[in-house]
Amino acid sequence: MDVTALLLSRIQFAFTISFHIIFPAFTIGLAAWLTVLEALHLMTGRSAYRVLFEFWLKIFGVAFGLGVVSGIVMAFQFGTNWSVLSKMSGPIQGPLLSYETFTAFTLEAGFFGVLIFGRPRVPPWFYLFSTAMVAMGTAISAFWIMINNSWMQVPVGYVVENGAFVPDDWTKIIFNSVVWVRFPHMLLGAYLTGAFCVAATGAWYLLRNKYHAEAHIMLRMGLFLAAVLVPAQIWFGHLAGDYVHEYQPAKFAAIEGRWHDEQPAGEVLFAIPDPASETNNYEIKIPVLGSIIGSMSLTSKEVGLTSFPPQDRPPVLIPFFTFRIMVGCGLVMLALAWLGSYLSLKDRIERNRFLLWLVFLSFPLPFIAILTGWYTAEVGRQPWVVYGVLRTADAMTPFLTARAATISLVVFCAVYTFIFAFGIFYIYRLLRAGPAGHLIEIPSGAVPNRPMSLADEGLGSDPKYVGAGE
Amino acid sequence: MVMFWVTLLAVSILLYVLLDGFDLGVGMLFGLTNNETRRRAMLGAVAPIWDGNETWLVVTAVILWGAFPAAYATLLPAFYLPLLVMLAGLIVRGVAFEYRHKTERMRWIWDRCFIGGSFAAAFIQGLTVGALVEGLPIVNGQYAGGDFGWFSPFAALCGVGLCLGYALLGACWLVKKCEGDVRTSAYRLIPYLSVGLLVFLVVVFVYALAEELQVMGRWIERPYLFVFPVIGALAAVVLAVSVRYRRDELPFPMVILIFLSAFGTLAISFWPYMIPFVLTIDEAAAPQSSLAFMFWGEGLFVFPLMLLYTFISYRVFRGKVAFTPEHS
Numbered sequence: 123m124d125v126t127a128l129l130l131s132r133i134q135f136a137f138t139i140s141f142h143i144i145f146p147a148f149t150i151g152l153a154a155w156l157t158v159l160e161a162l163h164l165m166t167g168r169s170a171y172r173v174l175f176e177f178w179l180k181i182f183g184v185a186f187g188l189g190v191v192s193g194i195v196m197a198f199q200f201g202t203n204w205s206v207l208s209k210m211s212g213p214i215q216g217p218l219l220s221y222e223t224f225t226a227f228t229l230e231a232g233f234f235g236v237l238i239f240g241r242p243r244v245p246p247w248f249y250l251f252s253t254a255m256v257a258m259g260t261a262i263s264a265f266w267i268m269i270n271n272s273w274m275q276v277p278v279g280y281v282v283e284n285g286a287f288v289p290d291d292w293t294k295i296i297f298n299s300v301v302w303v304r305f306p307h308m309l310l311g312a313y314l315t316g317a318f319c320v321a322a323t324g325a326w327y328l329l330r331n332k333y334h335a336e337a338h339i340m341l342r343m344g345l346f347l348a349a350v351l352v353p354a355q356i357w358f359g360h361l362a363g364d365y366v367h368e369y370q371p372a373k374f375a376a377i378e379g380r381w382h383d384e385q386p387a388g389e390v391l392f393a394i395p396d397p398a399s400e401t402n403n404y405e406i407k408i409p410v411l412g413s414i415i416g417s418m419s420l421t422s423k424e425v426g427l428t429s430f431p432p433q434d435r436p437p438v439l440i441p442f443f444t445f446r447i448m449v450g451c452g453l454v455m456l457a458l459a460w461l462g463s464y465l466s467l468k469d470r471i472e473r474n475r476f477l478l479w480l481v482f483l484s485f486p487l488p489f490i491a492i493l494t495g496w497y498t499a500e501v502g503r504q505p506w507v508v509y510g511v512l513r514t515a516d517a518m519t520p521f522l523t524a525r526a527a528t529i530s531l532v533v534f535c536a537v538y539t540f541i542f543a544f545g546i547f548y549i550y551r552l553l554r555a556g557p558a559g560h561l562i563e564i565p566s567g568a569v570p571n572r573p574m575s576l577a578d579e580g581l582g583s584d585p586k587y588v589g590a591g592e
Numbered sequence: 593m594v595m596f597w598v599t600l601l602a603v604s605i606l607l608y609v610l611l612d613g614f615d616l617g618v619g620m621l622f623g624l625t626n627n628e629t630r631r632r633a634m635l636g637a638v639a640p641i642w643d644g645n646e647t648w649l650v651v652t653a654v655i656l657w658g659a660f661p662a663a664y665a666t667l668l669p670a671f672y673l674p675l676l677v678m679l680a681g682l683i684v685r686g687v688a689f690e691y692r693h694k695t696e697r698m699r700w701i702w703d704r705c706f707i708g709g710s711f712a713a714a715f716i717q718g719l720t721v722g723a724l725v726e727g728l729p730i731v732n733g734q735y736a737g738g739d740f741g742w743f744s745p746f747a748a749l750c751g752v753g754l755c756l757g758y759a760l761l762g763a764c765w766l767v768k769k770c771e772g773d774v775r776t777s778a779y780r781l782i783p784y785l786s787v788g789l790l791v792f793l794v795v796v797f798v799y800a801l802a803e804e805l806q807v808m809g810r811w812i813e814r815p816y817l818f819v820f821p822v823i824g825a826l827a828a829v830v831l832a833v834s835v836r837y838r839r840d841e842l843p844f845p846m847v848i849l850i851f852l853s854a855f856g857t858l859a860i861s862f863w864p865y866m867i868p869f870v871l872t873i874d875e876a877a878a879p880q881s882s883l884a885f886m887f888w889g890e891g892l893f894v895f896p897l898m899l900l901y902t903f904i905s906y907r908v909f910r911g912k913v914a915f916t917p918e919h920s
Contacts, residue, residue: 184690190643191686195679197653201668202675208668212661213882220654223647224890224898231647232901235640236908243908286661288879519669526739530676537680541687548694 128518130527131203134534136500138195140493141538145189147492150264150309151316152182153257156237158343160253164246170335177336177557178320181549183238188545190231192538197223203527207507207517211287214280214295215270222266229259261309268305269296274508275499276300276369287508300365307358311495314351315488318455320344321462322485323553325478336557341481342466348459356452366502367416370509372434373502375427376441378412379405387412387424392446395438400428434505441502444494451491458484593883597659598873600895604655606855607902608648609717610761610848615642617762619685619710620755621781622703630774631703636913637769639689644905646682651898658886662733663866663876670728670735671720671742678716685709711755718754721858722747725800725807730870746799753792757851760785764843769913775840782835782843786828789850806869810861817860824853 156178163171197219200208208215236244236252244252279294280287289295321344327337366374375381379390381400389411393402413422427435462481465471471478507514615638622634657664668675688706692699719742726746729737763785766778800808811817827849834842862868866876877883 184694187643187687187690190646191683194646194650194682197650197657198668198675198679201653201657201664202672203669205665205669208657209661209665212657212664213878216654216658216661216664216878217882217886218658220651220658220886221890221894223650223654224894227650228644228647228898228901231644232898232905234643235905239640240908283879286879289881289885292881292885519672521735521738522669522672523739526672529673533676533680537683541683541691544691544698545687548691551694 124522124524124527126524127522127527128515130524130531131518131522132514134527134531135199135203137531138192138199138534138538140496141542142189142192142196143492143496144489145185145192146260146264147312147315147489148185148319149182149189150257150260150312151314151319152178152185153253153260154313155316155320155343156182157250157253157257160250164250170339173557174336174339177552179237180552184545184549184552186230186234188541191541193227195534202530203519203522204507204517205519207512210285210512210517211274211508214273214287214289217289218266218270218273218295222263222270226259226263226266230256230263233259260312264308264312265305268308269298269301271499272298272301272304275304275503276365277508277511282511287511300369303358303361303365307355307362307495308492310351310355310358311488311492314348314355314455315492317344317347317351318488319485321348322482325481326553327556328472329475329478329482333556333558338472341462341471345459345462345466345481348455349463352452352456352459356456359449359452363415370502371425372427372430373436373441374416375425375430376436376438376502377445377498378416378424379438379442380412380424380426382426382428383423384412384426385423386410386419386421387416389415393442395442397438436502436504441498444497444501448491448494448498451487451494455484455487455491593880593887594659594874594877596887596891597655597877597883600891601652601655601659602855602859604648604652606852608645608652609855610851611645611648611902612642613714613758613851614638614761614765614844615645616685616710616714617758617760618765619706619762620714620759621762621766621778622710623707624781625777627773630777633770633772633774633913634766635689635692637766637774640909641905642686642689644902646686649682659878659883660866660873660876661878663871666730666733666735666867666871670730670737671723673739674716674719674742678713681709681712681716683709685713714755714758715751717751718757719743719747719751721754722750724862724868725750725858726805727868728870730867733871746796746803749792749795749799753789753796756785756788756792757854760789761844761847761851764847767840768844771912779835779838782831786831790828793854807861814860817857820853820857820860823856824850827853 156175159171159175159178162168163175200215233252233255236249237256240252241249273295276298277287278298279289279291281290282288320340324337324340324342324344327333328341363374363377366377378387379393379395379402380387381395381402386409388407388409390402391406391408393405393407395402410420412424413419416422416424427438458477458481462471462477465474465477503509505513505515507517618634618638622631625631625634653664656667684705686709688702688709692702692706695702723742723744726744728735729741735741760782763778763781766774767782770778799805827846831843831846831850834846864872864874866873
């Protein structure tokens with residue numbers, strides 16, 4: 123086995139999946155928001171809801187497209203780079219991911235076409251139904267992905283036969299308590315991403331004195347939803363920590379920056395861990411809090427990294443810092459959501475430009491939190507790909523050459539950078555132009571940067587025919 | 593159970609080839625015109641459904657993984673670089689659908705991505721089939737051909753052949769869905785593409801005879817296989833007649849029949865191997881507990897539903913693409 127190819131394959135997987143997760147994280151929340159808007163419009167008949175729907179649908183189209191194309195790569199990458207893993211765990215991971223494709227991917231793709239092109243061709247109830255189906259598809263997709271990943275974190279319900287993991291109890295695999303902590307954690311993360319992106323867009327328009335009615339709806343709905351969801355998310359985050367503590371003590375020790383067994387254990391708030399000397403530099407530590415967080419006890423003994431043989435320890439720096447970044451983002455979001463909701467209820471938020479700026483600038487926070495949360499989970503699982511039973515180094519395609527791995531990494535980086543740069547640019551232009559869609563009259567020249575100068579005009583008169591994403 | 597999943601795998605591959613085949617074909621034909629009006633009509637004919645079509649590729653991949661993990665784990669790394677090219681092609685052509693309408697100045701970039709990506713994906717798919725027919729270098733169940741072991745002139749020829757086949761499907765789809773210029777020029781293309789495809793098939797046949805490919809042995813053992821080429825030939829005759837008399841609805845189903853006969857030919861010449869002459873279907877199959885888990889949920893209930901909503905989305909977008917020239 124080629125060590126360089128292993129490193130390159132790991133970088134490639136991390137890169138492609140990080141790129142991919144950004145889009146589902148965004149579209150899961152956005153699809154739910156679109157369903158709510160469409161339902162509100164049907165119920166109240168208020169045109170602002172329809173305007174917002176059409177506006178966010180354009181953005182959804184671009185993000186969804188990027189999610190689909192980057193998702194196709196994932197279906198192949200397990201096989202191309204990790205053939206030993208895909209052969210050994212194929213009997214478990216294969217069926218789980220096939221359920222994902224069967225129940226979710228096709229649901230999304232099938233009804234997405236109706237969403238983009240079908241309004242003039244289907245009755246309103248069916249259009250709402252299609253929107254809900256897309257939203258449900260995205261959530262079901264997350265469900266299966268979380269079962270699959272949770273099995274890699276805490277493998278259960280299998281026996282080893284002929285060098286393969288053979289499932290002997292699917293109920294254990296699917297109803298594993300770990301799944302039912304991590305799936306809500308991911309789903310809430312995605313809904314929060316949607317909420318903050320919507321609220322930030324509303325704040326942006328208010329700062330620019332544009333689209334007052336729509337901006338008001340976006341800001342309020344986004345902040346109120348976040349105010350409820352962030353505390354729930356913190357609770358599920360805590361439960362996720364409990365499972366790590368129970369099943370993956372080495373990962374827990376790495377996250378905590380705890381090198382040696384401690385009783386009672388302190389909680390390291392900040393430090394720069396030094397793997398060479400197995401100590402922390404610049405440590406800020408609160409005594410006993412580590413035992414309280416880990417075991418809800420004032421006296422419990424908490425395990426340190428040095429209790430594990432070096433070859434079974436995860437890298438420390440990445441999980442240690444990514445975890446703190448994730449928690450930090452969560453706390454900032456909590457403060458913003460509560461303060462913003464309070465001011466919004468008092469009808470004072472629109473005069474508070476400082477807070478509007480903060481809300482506007484907050485949109486990267488949920489993305490950062492999701493990515494760093496995943497880095498904590500995945501890097502912390504190392505050196506295992508299936509925790510405790512299959513090492514990452516043994517899971518790679520044995521004959522993969524460094525040359526092939528280099529080529530593929532370069533190609534993926536180039537292609538993804540290319541499409542991502544343009545995708546972000548087009549989303550930015552759509553957001554900047556605002557919901558000045560074809561439903562409301564805008565005096566010419568009112569919107570300086572109309573994004574789709576040509577295609578947009580064509581669309582107004584014949585929506586069933588112009589290309590996707592419009 | 594194994595039979596059930598082999599059938600579903602075959603159906604998924606077939607649906608992918610037929611459905612994404614025509615929209616990849618339209619992507620390739622897209623390069624033949626610079627006229628924005630025509631290009632929009634061509635895009636309009638595939639835009640609402642391409643996404644669902646491509647889903648069948650993922651369905652194929654995950655059925656292969658879930659039901660036949662040994663085949664998945666052998667084939668995918670063997671085709672490492674070709675699959676990379678195919679994925680890159682599918683990615684850039686997929687985003688081109690969205691992006692080309694977001695810009696005017698940069699539209700040419702996305703149009704080239706759309707055309708090039710469609711070609712790349714079609715070529716690689718043909719190439720992999722060709723390499724499988726010819727036989728991959730596999731030693732002790734493990735691919736041993738190095739980074740380029742899949743390449744051969746025959747495989748490349750099959751890549752070109754599938755490009756022709758997909759372009760033909762695409763042309764027939766345009767005849768079915770479009771009016772005016774696009775329909776007329778698609779009609780003009782069909783004879784060239786069909787003759788090209790025919791020449792390709794003859795060359796493949798002669799090559800297979802000359803090289804005494806193992807697959808050919810199957811034909812001598814199983815003469816009833818010749819029913820497939822006969823169906824294909826009959827479909828080709830109806831295709832010629834329907835083009836002559838401009839019957840818009842007929843060419844597409846006829847080319848589907850030609851594809852079906854080619855697919856049936858291949859599938860039965862491979863039987864009972866999943867990777868020809870190396871790995872049989874039974875050897876590749878996942879344990880019973882995996883197959884049964886997939887069967888009782890997604891196989892029995894969800895698969896028919898998937899077919900249903902594929903049908904629904906085609907039904908919603910049936911008929912000619914509405915097209916008014918002032919959009920140019």
